[in-house]
Amino acid sequence: MAMSMMLDISRSTVRSSWRSYVGAFVALTFGIVLISITVDLVGAVAATEDGVGAAARAQLGDLSAMFGMMSTISLFMAIFVVASTFGFVVATRQRELGLLRLIGANPRQVRRLLNGEAAVVALAAAITGAALGTALGPVALWGVCAVGATTLRLEAPPVWLPWSIAVPSGVLVALLGCRRAARRAGKVSPLTALHEAAMEKSRPGVVAYLMGLIAVGSMAVLAALAGRIAPLAAALIGIMLPIVMVIAFTALGTAIVPRLAKLLVRPFTGRSVGARLAADELRGSVRTTASVAAPVTALAAIAGSLLLTMSFTTDWATGLDRAQLTAPVVVTDPSPSVRLTDDPLVGAVDSRRTVPAAIKDEPAEPVDVVDVGLAEQSRGLRAARGDLARLHGRTIAVSQSWTFDEGVPLGATVRARLHGVSMRLEVVAVVPDAPDLYGDVMLPADLAGEWAGAPSTLFVNPAPGVSGAALLRSVRAVVGTRALSADAWIDDVDATARRTNTTVLLVLLGPAGIYAGIAIVNATLIGAAQRSRQRQLLMLLGATPQQIRSVARWQAALTTGAGLVMGGATTLFIGWLLRQAIARDLTDHPVAMTIPWLPFAAIAAICVGLALLAARAAVRAPRLRE
Numbered sequence: 001m002a003m004s005m006m007l008d009i010s011r012s013t014v015r016s017s018w019r020s021y022v023g024a025f026v027a028l029t030f031g032i033v034l035i036s037i038t039v040d041l042v043g044a045v046a047a048t049e050d051g052v053g054a055a056a057r058a059q060l061g062d063l064s065a066m067f068g069m070m071s072t073i074s075l076f077m078a079i080f081v082v083a084s085t086f087g088f089v090v091a092t093r094q095r096e097l098g099l100l101r102l103i104g105a106n107p108r109q110v111r112r113l114l115n116g117e118a119a120v121v122a123l124a125a126a127i128t129g130a131a132l133g134t135a136l137g138p139v140a141l142w143g144v145c146a147v148g149a150t151t152l153r154l155e156a157p158p159v160w161l162p163w164s165i166a167v168p169s170g171v172l173v174a175l176l177g178c179r180r181a182a183r184r185a186g187k188v189s190p191l192t193a194l195h196e197a198a199m200e201k202s203r204p205g206v207v208a209y210l211m212g213l214i215a216v217g218s219m220a221v222l223a224a225l226a227g228r229i230a231p232l233a234a235a236l237i238g239i240m241l242p243i244v245m246v247i248a249f250t251a252l253g254t255a256i257v258p259r260l261a262k263l264l265v266r267p268f269t270g271r272s273v274g275a276r277l278a279a280d281e282l283r284g285s286v287r288t289t290a291s292v293a294a295p296v297t298a299l300a301a302i303a304g305s306l307l308l309t310m311s312f313t314t315d316w317a318t319g320l321d322r323a324q325l326t327a328p329v330v331v332t333d334p335s336p337s338v339r340l341t342d343d344p345l346v347g348a349v350d351s352r353r354t355v356p357a358a359i360k361d362e363p364a365e366p367v368d369v370v371d372v373g374l375a376e377q378s379r380g381l382r383a384a385r386g387d388l389a390r391l392h393g394r395t396i397a398v399s400q401s402w403t404f405d406e407g408v409p410l411g412a413t414v415r416a417r418l419h420g421v422s423m424r425l426e427v428v429a430v431v432p433d434a435p436d437l438y439g440d441v442m443l444p445a446d447l448a449g450e451w452a453g454a455p456s457t458l459f460v461n462p463a464p465g466v467s468g469a470a471l472l473r474s475v476r477a478v479v480g481t482r483a484l485s486a487d488a489w490i491d492d493v494d495a496t497a498r499r500t501n502t503t504v505l506l507v508l509l510g511p512a513g514i515y516a517g518i519a520i521v522n523a524t525l526i527g528a529a530q531r532s533r534q535r536q537l538l539m540l541l542g543a544t545p546q547q548i549r550s551v552a553r554w555q556a557a558l559t560t561g562a563g564l565v566m567g568g569a570t571t572l573f574i575g576w577l578l579r580q581a582i583a584r585d586l587t588d589h590p591v592a593m594t595i596p597w598l599p600f601a602a603i604a605a606i607c608v609g610l611a612l613l614a615a616r617a618a619v620r621a622p623r624l625r626e
Contacts, residue, residue, distance in 0.1 A: 300567020
């Protein structure tokens with residue numbers, strides 16, 4: 001009975017205070033659209049798996065991993081943005097909540113009221129968002145194919161699947177997002193109802209300080225271990241650490257963002273009255289300021305860290321290729337009829353071949369088949385641990401990253417199925433990573449050679465006394481432009497990897513980035529609406545509409561700039577950590593790091609541009625209230 005009454009009261013208060021909840025409704029609706037689209041994509045992979053071959057299944061496995069990461073980012077962004085937006089609601093209704101306390105409502109009843117209102121808004125947003133997500137699902141599937149993420153035709157999952165997951169997820173996201181805001185609402189003093197104006201406290205709570213301590217402690221530990229972290233582990237940290245940092249920055253936002261804004265505006269306060277007024281207002285409404293900066297921080301930190309991680313990882317792979325490849329000529333996509341060994345200028349020819357094999361009961365995937373002697377001569381294959389001389393018969397060699405991922409040590413045995421035959425293979429060697437030269441798993445030629453497919457790449461060594469240039473000319477006379485020098489082949493592989501990175505980033509960050517952009521506009525509009533009282537006061541004091549718009553633009557620029565600084569600091573730390581790991585792994589072959597300046601500049605420009613456009617729309621024609 002009490003619960004039903006509370007829901008009735010919540011529905012009434014939402015109807016009477018609908019302006020306060022518009023922003024939360026928009027943020028939650030598009031958050032559910034984002035969740036619905038990710039469910040569609042993950043479900044499409046599952047619906048397409050039946051009846052496909054080993055190569056297609058491997059491609060679907062890569063898509064599944066990509067969509068899994070995308071769903072993690074999307075869910076985090078949804079919870080994060082919705083939580084920040086519900087914080088706006090509490091900040092907007094301070095006096096109203098104070099009145100409730102003044103007439104006898106206790107903190108528990110206030111929390112229940114806010115949670116009930118969140119549930120009402122969540123239900124409406126969930127239905128709207130799921131309907132939009134259903135309409136946009138086919139567009140998302142088309143987009144994945146259009147950007148080149150897959151050559152397969154993905155089957156759409158059942159319509160009920162996104163509804164069954166997105167709707168309850170949306171309600172849960174709203175309740176989780178409202179939880180912190182409701183706790184803060186329960187602490188509103190009854191005297192707040194008597195305040196015409198109040199200076200918000202900038203001191204964060206105990207939980208916020210704890211989150212900050214965890215983030216700072218994590219960075220300190222990682223910085224101390226930077227010289228011992230493997231590049232693969234550093235890349236994983238580069239994906240996960242930004243989420244921790246964004247949570248910490250947001251928890252401490254009321255203390256950090258206004259101070260950053262003050263530092264950013266300092267060079268302009270003597271030349272612009274609007275800049276000075278904007279900085280003063282930002283310090284007076286710290287919760288609003290921190291909430292507006294939150295989506296910018298999330299987008300800059302997560303997108304920037306992923307960009308840098310993938311770029312540096314590609315630099316690492318390219319450095320490994322240059323360090324290990326000794327064959328001066330590489331033939332791509334060789335014809336089965338090509339016989340280079342008949343050429344007197346050609347010495348040994350090392351063929352990269354694969355065979356479908358199921359390792360550790362996983363679905364069958366292409367696995368490298370190596371002739372150890374030839375691979376050592378042309379691809380620099382060597383054992384970091386173990387002995388490659390033992391790679392014959394029922395044995396297996398694996399890369400360092402594979403042992404890290406699978407937790408299988410040297411000397412262990414793994415289950416495998418090769419050409420319909422089940423067997424157990426002993427891990428006799430662990431080799432350094434070089435994914436462009438050989439795979440994570442290698443079988444000996446005497447075990448799998450008869451079932452191996454046609455060569456995908458030939459690594460050609462010269463006969464004694466033959467130069468690399470002469471060998472390249474001779475091989476090109478047989479296979480044409482498919483023969484490349486080692487440096488040209490590495491450059492081509494590097495360029496292909498960067499194009500793949502772009503595709504992966506579009507899939508991982510595309511929907512979440514669009515949602516973050518909507519959140520930036522939404523938060524800026526809400527923040528501008530909350531400051532309408534200050535604008536009216538400034539106009540009463542004689543400020544012109546142009547000056548009001550100038551203040552609004554400065555507020556948007558400063559909050560966005562503070563968010564970009566926090567996101568940039570996270571990206572900078574990730575880049576430093578990766579650089580230390582890669583430099584240690586390639587001590588004898590230093591490699592230059594490629595920093596994607598243009599995407600970084602694009603992210604910053606988009607964030608600032610969206611915030612300025614929203615601020616301009618919010619105060620396009622400011623007028624005094626009657």
